[in-house]
Amino acid sequence: MLIEFRVTNFRSFKDTQTFSLVASSDTSLPENTIQSEALGKLKLNRSAVVYGANASGKSNMVAALQFVQRFMLSAPTGRQLREQPESYGDATIPVVPFLLDRETREAPSEFELVFLQQGVRYQYGFQVDQRRVHREWLIAYPLGQPQRWFERTLQADDTYEWIFRSKQFRGEKQLVTEVTRADALYLSVGAAFKLEQLAEVYSWFVNLRITFPLDRLRARSSITARRAYRDPAFHQRVLDLLTHADIGIVDFTVEEIADEGFAQRLLFPENERPIPRRVRYEVTLAHQGAGQEDPAPLPFEEESRGTQQLFEMAPRLIDVLDRGNVLIVDELDSSLHPVLTRRLVEMFHNPQLNPSGAQLIFNTHDVSLLDRTLFRRDQIWFAEKDRQGATHLYSLLEFSPRKEEALAKHYLQGRYGAIPFIEGLGDWSNIHAESEAVEHKE
Numbered sequence: 001m002l003i004e005f006r007v008t009n010f011r012s013f014k015d016t017q018t019f020s021l022v023a024s025s026d027t028s029l030p031e032n033t034i035q036s037e038a039l040g041k042l043k044l045n046r047s048a049v050v051y052g053a054n055a056s057g058k059s060n061m062v063a064a065l066q067f068v069q070r071f072m073l074s075a076p077t078g079r080q081l082r083e084q085p086e087s088y089g090d091a092t093i094p095v096v097p098f099l100l101d102r103e104t105r106e107a108p109s110e111f112e113l114v115f116l117q118q119g120v121r122y123q124y125g126f127q128v129d130q131r132r133v134h135r136e137w138l139i140a141y142p143l144g145q146p147q148r149w150f151e152r153t154l155q156a157d158d159t160y161e162w163i164f165r166s167k168q169f170r171g172e173k174q175l176v177t178e179v180t181r182a183d184a185l186y187l188s189v190g191a192a193f194k195l196e197q198l199a200e201v202y203s204w205f206v207n208l209r210i211t212f213p214l215d216r217l218r219a220r221s222s223i224t225a226r227r228a229y230r231d232p233a234f235h236q237r238v239l240d241l242l243t244h245a246d247i248g249i250v251d252f253t254v255e256e257i258a259d260e261g262f263a264q265r266l267l268f269p270e271n272e273r274p275i276p277r278r279v280r281y282e283v284t285l286a287h288q289g290a291g292q293e294d295p296a297p298l299p300f301e302e303e304s305r306g307t308q309q310l311f312e313m314a315p316r317l318i319d320v321l322d323r324g325n326v327l328i329v330d331e332l333d334s335s336l337h338p339v340l341t342r343r344l345v346e347m348f349h350n351p352q353l354n355p356s357g358a359q360l361i362f363n364t365h366d367v368s369l370l371d372r373t374l375f376r377r378d379q380i381w382f383a384e385k386d387r388q389g390a391t392h393l394y395s396l397l398e399f400s401p402r403k404e405e406a407l408a409k410h411y412l413q414g415r416y417g418a419i420p421f422i423e424g425l426g427d428w429s430n431i432h433a434e435s436e437a438v439e440h441k442e
Contacts, residue, residue, distance in 0.1 A: 052383035057391030075188030324356030382418035
C-alpha cells in the first residue's frame, strides 16, 4: 500500500510536492478507507483521483512513479555484477529535471515513497541526476520505531559515505556497497545479491502496476488473450469483469494461431534446438442482441476502443485486487463511458471485491466522478501550474467544501483552480474574423 509520494525537481515539478493517501478524520464513506496495524490509528484511502487542465502535470506524477520503478528494476543482476561489473552504467539515467529554471537544470531530482509491505512501513528515497545517485536512504518501522537501515551520500571527492545505523539490518551489507555503481541504486543491487530484507522492500516496486491509455495501433489483446487461453479460471475472471461492466458481452473465445512464416526449428552445429513457435491470439467476443436467441460474435478489432481498453486492463485489475497492490492509471477514463469508469472505482472501494486493500490512483477530466457519494474530500486532488510553469499538487480538503456542495459545478467554475485559462480565446476569434474581413475587402 502506498502512504505518501514526494517528488522534487522532476519535469514540471520544481519544488517538493507531496501526494498522500492518508485518510483524514472525515467520517464519510468509511468503506473507502483501509486500516492497518502498522499505521496505528491512521487509515489509508483505497483510491485517489487527480484533476487538472491539460499540461498541468497530472501525467508527470504518473511519469515520476514510473521513472522510480524503471530505475529500480533496471539494475543489473548479481551475476552480471560479478562477471562484468564495468559493463553497467554507461548509459545516461533518463531523469528529466525542471528545465525552466537555471538552478534546477543542474540539480538532482529527488523522490521519496512511504509505503507498507507485508505489514511493515518503509520510507525510501533517493536523489539522482543523469549520471549518478547523489543520496539514497531507507528507514524501516517494523515495530513503529524508526530503524535507519542504510544511507549513502555523495562526497566532494566523488566517493560515497555509507551509514548503517541499525543492527536489525543484516547480511553482507559491505559487499553490496563495493559493487554498487554510482548510477545504480543500493536497494536494487542488494536485492540482486539476495539480501533478504532488501529483496522484500524491492518486491513492492516489482508489484507496482502503472498503465497508460491503450494505443489502438497496438491493441492486439495479446496479454489478456494469452492468459485466458491457457488458464480457464482467469478466462472466467475476465468474463466476470466484462459482465460486471455491463457492456453487452456474455462470453468470449480465444484461438491460438501459429505464424506459418516463422521457422519452427533451427539447426545448430552440435545439435538441434527447438524454438518455441511464434503464435498470435484471435479474440472473439459474444454479444447478446435484443430478440436474438444466440449471441452474436464480434472480432476484437471491431470492438469499441472502450471495450478494448477494459479487456487489456483486465489482468492488472484482477492481479492488484487479488494481491492488494497499487494500480496507477494515466487517463483512466480514456475511451471509457463515465458509468463504466465509476464502476471500476467502486470495485476498489468495495471490501468484498477488494479484501486485500488494493489501491487505485488515476487522473481524469471526467467531472461526473466529482461526487461526494463516490469520493471523500481527501481522495480528490488537483494539479495546477503557476506562472513559472511549475506544478503544484493539493487536495480538496484545503477548500473545506460543505457536505451539500456541488463539487463538479464549482470545479468547472474555477473555485478549486486547476482548470484551463481560456479567456484569450475570444480575442483570438475576433482577430481571426477581422483578418478574414480584410481579406474579403481586398
